[in-house]
Amino acid sequence: MTTPAIDTTALTRRFGDFTAVQDVNLRVDAGQFFGFLGPNGAGKSTTIKMLTGLLAPTSGTIRILGEDLKQNSADVKRQIGVVPEGMALFGRLTAEEYLRFVGRMYGLDRATTMQRTQELLDFMHLADEQKKLITDFSHGMQKKLALAAAVIHGPKVLFLDEPFEGVDAVAAGTLKAMLLRMIARGATIFLTSHVLEIVERLCTHVAIIHRGQLVAQGSLEELRAGADRRERAERGEENAPASERMRSLEEIFLEVVGTDREGNPAATAPEQELSWLS
Amino acid sequence: MAELDATKLASRFVRDIPVRTQLLAVAWLRWRIFVNSTFRRRGTGRAAGLVLAILVRITVWPFLALMVIGPVGGSGFLAWAAIANNHPQRLASLLAGIMLLWLFVNINGQSVTAAISSFDPSSLIRFPLRFGRYLTLRIFIGLLTPSTIVGCLALLAAAVGIGVADPALALPAVVVLAVYALANIFLMRMIGAWFERWLANRRFREFFSALMALSAVGFQLLNYQRAPAHAYGGRTSLILSLVRGSGAGLRWLPPGFAAHAILERSHPFAAIANFAALAASATLFAAVFAIRMHKQFLGEYLSDSQGSRAKPGAGQRRRSLAQRASLVASTAPTVRPAFAPIVAACLHKEWLTLRGNGAQVIAMLTPLFFVVILNRTMFAGQSTYFLPGAIAYVLFGVLAGLYNVFGADGLGVQVYLLAPVRLRDVIVAKNLMSLTMIVAEAGLAWLLVSLLTRAPIPLAMQVSTGLWTIFVIAANLALGTMRSIQAPRRFIPGQMRGRQTTPTNRTSGLLILLVLFGSMALQFPVTLLSRYFGDPWLGAWIFGPLAAAAVMAYALLLRNAEQLIMAHRDVFAEELCKV
Numbered sequence: 060m061t062t063p064a065i066d067t068t069a070l071t072r073r074f075g076d077f078t079a080v081q082d083v084n085l086r087v088d089a090g091q092f093f094g095f096l097g098p099n100g101a102g103k104s105t106t107i108k109m110l111t112g113l114l115a116p117t118s119g120t121i122r123i124l125g126e127d128l129k130q131n132s133a134d135v136k137r138q139i140g141v142v143p144e145g146m147a148l149f150g151r152l153t154a155e156e157y158l159r160f161v162g163r164m165y166g167l168d169r170a171t172t173m174q175r176t177q178e179l180l181d182f183m184h185l186a187d188e189q190k191k192l193i194t195d196f197s198h199g200m201q202k203k204l205a206l207a208a209a210v211i212h213g214p215k216v217l218f219l220d221e222p223f224e225g226v227d228a229v230a231a232g233t234l235k236a237m238l239l240r241m242i243a244r245g246a247t248i249f250l251t252s253h254v255l256e257i258v259e260r261l262c263t264h265v266a267i268i269h270r271g272q273l274v275a276q277g278s279l280e281e282l283r284a285g286a287d288r289r290e291r292a293e294r295g296e297e298n299a300p301a302s303e304r305m306r307s308l309e310e311i312f313l314e315v316v317g318t319d320r321e322g323n324p325a326a327t328a329p330e331q332e333l334s335w336l337s
Numbered sequence: 338m339a340e341l342d343a344t345k346l347a348s349r350f351v352r353d354i355p356v357r358t359q360l361l362a363v364a365w366l367r368w369r370i371f372v373n374s375t376f377r378r379r380g381t382g383r384a385a386g387l388v389l390a391i392l393v394r395i396t397v398w399p400f401l402a403l404m405v406i407g408p409v410g411g412s413g414f415l416a417w418a419a420i421a422n423n424h425p426q427r428l429a430s431l432l433a434g435i436m437l438l439w440l441f442v443n444i445n446g447q448s449v450t451a452a453i454s455s456f457d458p459s460s461l462i463r464f465p466l467r468f469g470r471y472l473t474l475r476i477f478i479g480l481l482t483p484s485t486i487v488g489c490l491a492l493l494a495a496a497v498g499i500g501v502a503d504p505a506l507a508l509p510a511v512v513v514l515a516v517y518a519l520a521n522i523f524l525m526r527m528i529g530a531w532f533e534r535w536l537a538n539r540r541f542r543e544f545f546s547a548l549m550a551l552s553a554v555g556f557q558l559l560n561y562q563r564a565p566a567h568a569y570g571g572r573t574s575l576i577l578s579l580v581r582g583s584g585a586g587l588r589w590l591p592p593g594f595a596a597h598a599i600l601e602r603s604h605p606f607a608a609i610a611n612f613a614a615l616a617a618s619a620t621l622f623a624a625v626f627a628i629r630m631h632k633q634f635l636g637e638y639l640s641d642s643q644g645s646r647a648k649p650g651a652g653q654r655r656r657s658l659a660q661r662a663s664l665v666a667s668t669a670p671t672v673r674p675a676f677a678p679i680v681a682a683c684l685h686k687e688w689l690t691l692r693g694n695g696a697q698v699i700a701m702l703t704p705l706f707f708v709v710i711l712n713r714t715m716f717a718g719q720s721t722y723f724l725p726g727a728i729a730y731v732l733f734g735v736l737a738g739l740y741n742v743f744g745a746d747g748l749g750v751q752v753y754l755l756a757p758v759r760l761r762d763v764i765v766a767k768n769l770m771s772l773t774m775i776v777a778e779a780g781l782a783w784l785l786v787s788l789l790t791r792a793p794i795p796l797a798m799q800v801s802t803g804l805w806t807i808f809v810i811a812a813n814l815a816l817g818t819m820r821s822i823q824a825p826r827r828f829i830p831g832q833m834r835g836r837q838t839t840p841t842n843r844t845s846g847l848l849i850l851l852v853l854f855g856s857m858a859l860q861f862p863v864t865l866l867s868r869y870f871g872d873p874w875l876g877a878w879i880f881g882p883l884a885a886a887a888v889m890a891y892a893l894l895l896r897n898a899e900q901l902i903m904a905h906r907d908v909f910a911e912e913l914c915k916v
Contacts, residue, residue: 108636109636111463112462112463112635112636113462113463113636114636114637115632115635115636115637129635132465132467132634133353133465133466133467133470134465135465136463136464136465136466137354137465141463143463147460147463149366149370151369151370151373151374152366152369152370152373153373156366156369156373159365160362160365160366160369161464163358163359163361163362163365164354164359164362164363164461164464164465165354165464165465166354166355166358166359166465192373
């Protein structure tokens with residue numbers, strides 16, 4: 060039996076009267092590079108926080124690598140790596156000190172921690188910043204360090220919340236190559252990003268969350284086929300052959316989330332408003 | 338695609354990370370944060386900053402040491418006296434006093450602790466920890482705080498005092514007071530953890546501020562109602578009567594259990610029962626603390642911002658362009674503003690911020706109640722000093738806000754830097770708002786004093802106090818504005834104070850306190866000199882030029898504010914704008 064790397068059932072999170080995530084059923088198979096998309100405030104970060112044990116769900120279950128997160132949170136956390144929304148770095152440490160701390164917290168022995176720390180600092184081009192405190196790092200450098208900390212213990216599942224935000228093109232290329240190598244070695248990566256081109260290039264499977272609810276999930280091909288079916292249905296041409304046009308992820312995304320609750324386009328036509336803009 | 342088998346994974350999970358590894362990692366983390374915060378400083382004036390910090394600490398530490406030595410020595414003596422003079426019932430009151438001291442230092446000690454408080458232990462939940470280990474870490478993290486040190490030393494001194502008075506009680510005293518210390522540690526943790534939870538809610542913060550202000554005022558009012566200034570020796574003060582009558586009330590509380598567990602020498606069963614009750618209290622406090630920690634461990638969201646997010650309802654549908662245009666027209670100002678547009682806009686923003694901050698309004702009103710109390714206590718029969726004393730008292734609190742005017746803006750300060758505005762206008766607006774509140778507060782205090790004093794306040798005293806007030810406000814405006822530009826620090830309402838402090842801003846905080854205290858205290862020697870020389874106008878002669886100089890200094894600073902801010906843009910970016 061194949062155990063999914065991530066499996067949620069009716070995952071829900073409420074903040075008072077506001078429901079941030081509602082009945083989300085996610086299934087991410089082991090080895091998938093999974094993109095989790097959604098507009099601002101759709102519930103992506105809330106979901107990722109719940110999947111990594113940083114936020115308790117109001118209801119629903121989460122299984123990571125077959126283990127119930129609530130029942131075996133320590134075991135699950137040993138197998139996952141996280142780059143959370145705020146990166147969760149300790150500003151008054153140096154990068155080396157931080158990685159050493161994280162390595163020890165994940166149970167790595169001293170020698171392995173030291174070795175991996177040096178390798179990661181070299182890989183992330185942070186080795187020259189030995190004396191600098193993390194608080195003095197640029198945003199991009201902090202992001203690279205957060206990613207280094209997320210992988211130091213060799214996680215089986217990696218959760219990345221906007222990992223490329225603020226990272227320069229050279230570093231982004233290096234990181235992408237590293238992530239693809241992790242996938243090739245059997246790891247699972249769960250990634251959120253607003254840069255749809257990156258998701259399209261890296262991810263094999265995608266889910267889209269909108270207003271707290273999962274509105275699409277599947278491989279990129281499945282999403283394209285679904286969009287094509289919907290378009291033909293709208294035209295009343297259900298029996299017509301499938302279109303050969305290759306839809307971009309951006310087109311699919313806009314089609315899925317581009318309407319408000321009443322079904323009107325969420326974005327206002329530019330000619331209607333802001334006419335004073337030059 | 339790699340396929341993972343659940344049973345294989347489960348077998349890999351069996352080996353736990355040794356507890357020693359994680360405890361040592363956290364201890365090492367805290368040590369490195371302490372070392373880096375103390376010895377690594379950035380930017381210009383690194384050496385000067387370090388020297389200043391050391392100097393301030395050398396100045397402050399002896400006072401702090403006295404604050405420790407006093408209660409510790411006092412505890413030892415009082416415990417000895419209670420046993421030697423055959424007043425065993427006073428031991429419970431003493432132990433209750435130590436508990437209150439522990440709580441007091443716990444609340445106030447954060448500002449003088451080392452940089453370790455900048456570490457948020459709740460962030461540890463992302464690591465693979467079991468709950469028991471997380472709880473252990475949370476108990477150990479922050480154990481070496483001033484409150485624990487002072488409390489434990491006071492209890493140790495009490496045990497020594499008891500042992501000296503009656504050697505037969507030495508062993509039970511040590512054992513019982515060790516458990517009592519544990520009970521206090523868990524109690525402080527319990528209170529701290531639950532308050533952090535409740536204070537995350539803005540409404541609770543405001544309610545709590547109001548409650549604290551009312552309690553303080555109420556207690557003082559009750560105290561002076563029971564012991565009017567002119568009737569000392571008649572009725573006793575509330576504090577004294579509380580202490581005297583506390584023995585019976587404490588009987589069923591941890592201090593009472595601890596005292597009886599030590600003293601019930603002739604009734605071993607009663608002693609054991611009291612000891613068991615004390616241990617049960619400690620367990621109860623630990624359990625309530627653990628419940629909070631468990632919630633935290635499972636992942637909780639403390640901020641109230643997300644919960645209060647507006648839900649799009651039927652009444653909130655997108656307005657049409659015409660509707661919005663009419664709304665804009667209806668809210669647009671119809672009268673010509675009294676200030677320049679930029680100043681008016683910034684003032685409006687400051688007003689909106691103040692309006693939503695109930696705690697600040699309460700903090701402003703509370704000192705006025707104390708003016709009434711001061712009239713009957715400290716300044717009773719001293720009407721000469723009442724006016725300057727009352728003004729100094731109310732100003733002491735409100736002037737501190739002038740030293741970090743951009744702090745609450747945080748990232749929003751970038752708007753000022755990016756917009757085509759003169760930054761001087763922004764500062765003027767912020768200072769105008771502060772000035773309005775300060776003047777209103779001082780004016781109300783003045784009015785209260787005038788109403789409360791039976792004899793008219795001499796004109797010379799009024800002029801002297803008025804000029805002194807102008808001097809203090811203008812000087813603090815100038816110094817505060819300078820400090821706000823040169824060393825802004827981000828202030829996040831609702832976040833634990835300890836997490837926002839660094840050694841640098843703790844040093845500047847102490848300096849600001851010294852400046853404020855110095856400018857307040859200046860009034861009294863001048864008044865004394867004035868009486869000594871028999872010249873009631875001496876104060877006016879001294880404070881007049883000082884006030885003029887301070888106003889000129891402030892004007893000069895405003896003139897150069899633009900360049901000053903531009904020269905410190907990097908500090909703004911580093912301290913306020915960093916995500």
